Amino acid sequence: MIPGTAWLVLFFLAPLAIIWAISFGENTSLVKTEITGTLDNYWRALSDVVYLKIIWKSLWISLLSTALCLAIAYPISFLISFAKDKWKPLLLMIVILPFWINLLIRTYALIAVFRTRGFANFGLEWIYNTLQLDHLFGAFEPLPLLYNNFAVIAGLVYVFMPFMVLPLYASIERLDKSYLEASLDLGASQSRTFWSVTVPLTMPGIVSGLILVFIPMLGSFLTPDLLGGTNAQMIGNVIERQFKAANDWPFGAALSFLLMYVTFGALAIRSVLSGRKSGMEV
């Protein structure tokens, strides 16, 4: 108990406390920040329309991407869990392997897919020309798939989907399949069984998956940075700019803590919804 706790206090709690303190400070010179107890940094983040828009955008992009991840990961986890035992390790490996591959590399790989002369556009052009649509509507115009919200959402789903499969698979695997048999035997339809038995019993896995995926998405920096371009920036990019290029640590610290408060708010809503305590038993 002591080693783990001490580690967290020293290398996690103390750094966060420093950032929290800095968020109430102001820059006095290029490298000095004085903590003056001012609330200006928070006020600036919450009154400036530019930053409000970015916060709002980060929220809806993350929510949408999380929902898409669940919609994709649940059927896949379900399929794996009901597959024959000898196929399970292979299927699980296929879906989890990309998660082991570096986040940056996977994001970089998407650039080649989405750019104007990328594989997605080449594929669409091929379909377009095969269907002879170029005779009807003129030559194929490449779609702008990169450097917009679409690219960020697609990138987030692509990057985080395997992460959702892990908790979902674990909880579906733990589900006692005889409950499903009982439900079907007692006359419930497949969809009724799914919504009234399977989903409630696997809710811990669903909630855990949603949380595991939503929070890194909300604070994501790399995906919007590489795929979003200048017009699809999220809160993480603004924070990074304050700490690197703009060198306005107090404002960046305030934004970080606002992001943390939103995270805590999401956690509180979740614990009310699922009626369980926060903590490790997510």
Added chain:
Amino acid sequence: MLEMFKRAPQGPLDYSRRLWLRLFAAAIFVLLYLPIFTLVIFSFNDSKRNVVWRGFTTKYYEKAWNNDSLIEAFVNSITIAVASTIVSTILGAMIAILLWRFRFPFKAAYEGFMALPIVIPEICMGVAMLAFFSRVTGYPTGWMWPFNLSAITAAHIAFTFPFVAIVIRARMAGFNRELEEASKDLGANEWQTFWNVIFPYMRPGVVAGALLAFTLSLDDFVITFFTSGPDTLTFPVKVYSMVRFSVTPEVNAASTILVIITVVLTLIAMRLQAPDKTEVA
């Protein structure tokens, strides 16, 4: 999976044999792998622009191999990942057992505290580490290798070991406590019960947790991006600066090497986890 077409009628619970579910999964699998495959294939492309195929070459691998700072970053990444995995697996297992086995005052609050590094956004932790190591504590930066990596390693341990604890804790939730009671009834002491009854059950969780810690560390860009200095670049941070500079096949070549290493390591780890399942390979 050829036998999927030639068997008895589906039972109501044979979800894995539903055609629509299979087609859906197959489509998702293809979408998951296509970008990575094209990345690998284009690392052999003899074209600077890297848009269309111009013939096979391995010259970008030679270029990556002769890129000293890239190799250095790679060695740094592996060193950090190994060190932080060892520490975080031990810390995580201890915390998991503590939370599973014992009751103590403010346990819920303690659990919440342990889950914090998982819960808070990476970027917040990244900037916190930047403030902590660079300006506030005056953490020494001029140490010789590998000790100059200690700041990054400490940060990596802090965010990986709670993940390890969660994985092991989740595994232990399914443990049948009666087995432990039976063991004690039959005369085993605490220590024997732990190593002969509890630990064998826990082991898949420990292996899974260690693997998760290793990947999280190797994969991490954001926290390291803020913690690393000019002579403590890690592989992802180096590749990031290359991507920002220009998209060339050299980036593809460097990425391919890392992809191959992680894939091979994963396969080995999965074999270790399930030694009787030979079809994994």
